[in-house]
Amino acid sequence: MSVATPPRFAVGARKPASAPRAPRGRGARRALTGWAFAGPATVVVIGLSIFPAVWAFFISRTKWNGVAPPTDVGWRNYQRLAEDSNALDAAKQSLLLTATFVPLSILIGLFVAVALNRKIRFIGFYRTCIFVPYVASAAATGILAGYVFSPQFGMVNEALRSLGLPAQGFLESPSQALLTIVVIALWGEIGFVAVIYLAALQDVPKELVEAAIVDGAGPWRVFRHVTLPQLRPVTVFATVWQTITALQLFDLIYTSTRGGPLNSTQTVVYYIYELAFQTRRLGYGAALAYLLFAVTLLLTVLVVWYGRRRGSEVF
Template identity: 35%
Template sequence: MSTSTAVAPTGAAAPRRRTGRHHWRRWLGSYALLAPALVLFGVFVLYPLFQAVRISLTNSTGIGIPDFVGLDNYRRMASDPAFWQAARNTVLLAVVSVPTSLAAGFSIALLLRDRLPARGLFRAIFLAPYVISGVVVAMAGRWIFDENVGIVDRTLAGLGVAGPQWQSNPKAAAISIFVMLFWARVGLVVVLYLSALQGIDEDLLEAAELDGASRGQRIRLIVWPLLRPTTFFVTVLMVIEVFQTFDVIRVMTGGGPAGATEILVTYAYGQGFQARREGYGSAIGVVVFVVVLLATVFWWRIQRSAEDES
């Protein structure tokens, strides 16, 4: 009787071990490269967020050892009319400024899409207000809209028209803030849309034109759907920018008159650093963070649903 012995290939397990070691080596290498960014993210984002949540649960005034008060600061918001006014102003600013910036930025980008001789110069002109300091923008706004010596009122006075009271009238003050924020941020929208437009295949537009599609139809049926990811990114970015607006409002109006231009960020600053209610100011900051996070997730789900349907 003969017996046969099955001999396993001597190198059968070796590739698996090498693959495993290679996998761990790649994993460690990847996280080694990410480590500096992760450390900075933890130090400058996660740790301050944790501290804000911790302080929001106390009655901290910045002096002495605070007492733990639980959710009292959050309950206080429900009965704080100034908080709700700031919240309404923030939402109104977002509802008005974000669609306006998107529409204007997209329209200007379409005009600049053609091969202009000085397209780089136009980009720099539109982007310059976004990259300069917000304090500089606010100082320019004060010079433009000052109700005594501002360039707008002086121009209107030269035409025999009485200018609005930009610092005394709530509606006029809100309009001045909106105009300066629009001027400061529409340039970024233009540059982002212009970059996305340059990535669209010209053959698609030429084929649609040969099929008889008008310019409006090409924009509505081809260009705009292809720019959905850019629109999603710009929308989220603009919403975050609105909720983080501080310097322009602080310098131009200080939140006045009568809280007409006060938004959640400036109100949180006033409560935390001027009224010395750090616990309450931190609670407002946490609410702003949660609202922006939920708005981003909600808009992201809408974007994903639209992509799945298409």
């Protein structure tokens, strides 16, 4: 005995009308309109970033001074990097600068963001003052820092003398120049970190904070166990951004120390500049640039991987 299936539609009922299809010409017109806006920017990105990067890879396998025809040397430029003492010294100084600059920028930026996340008078003015150094040109900052930290007539040494302390060499001292560069870079970059942390602090759910306070948690425990976990994605992003900034720092060094004194501030990026544009060893400089790219990519992947293991999905 078979069971009759009920009809899908009642007698006399109409089938639901299907959504009208857009004409074929309209979809093609929309695609052409989108590419008309995105096309020029795509061409610029490909022409100014992707194409030069691919071309630089082929240059890195040659011996070329930019004038004579290039000579193919294979992977010899990369092999010579392991024996180049100047490249190793530049790598050590870049890593030291990065290891000092990145944690300090994160900690100070977070502290400034917490201080600015309050309802006080003129808070907009204070936030603007913090962000202004980031907008200023790094080249202008380097030139200004040369006067501020001058051993003879700089403002910092004048303040030290007024306190009865000995004057320091700062940018003219091989032992102090790199740390002085870190201080100058922090002055210019703290505003960026503070702004992104400030935006993240304002997005922390107030219900979590209020629940912790009701449970008897003090301000420090609320910040440590409620606020900081909510800031982990921002911390991962800021760490990656500041790491790339430190490894690619050039304009500040160029305008303040030119890699000196005694190559104490010669980072990898500045050494690449000297190889490619001063000694005209374009192939060797391109090989070092690609090695720097590989190290930067590796550090970025490690930071993102560690952040995801801790539950911080940011990329």
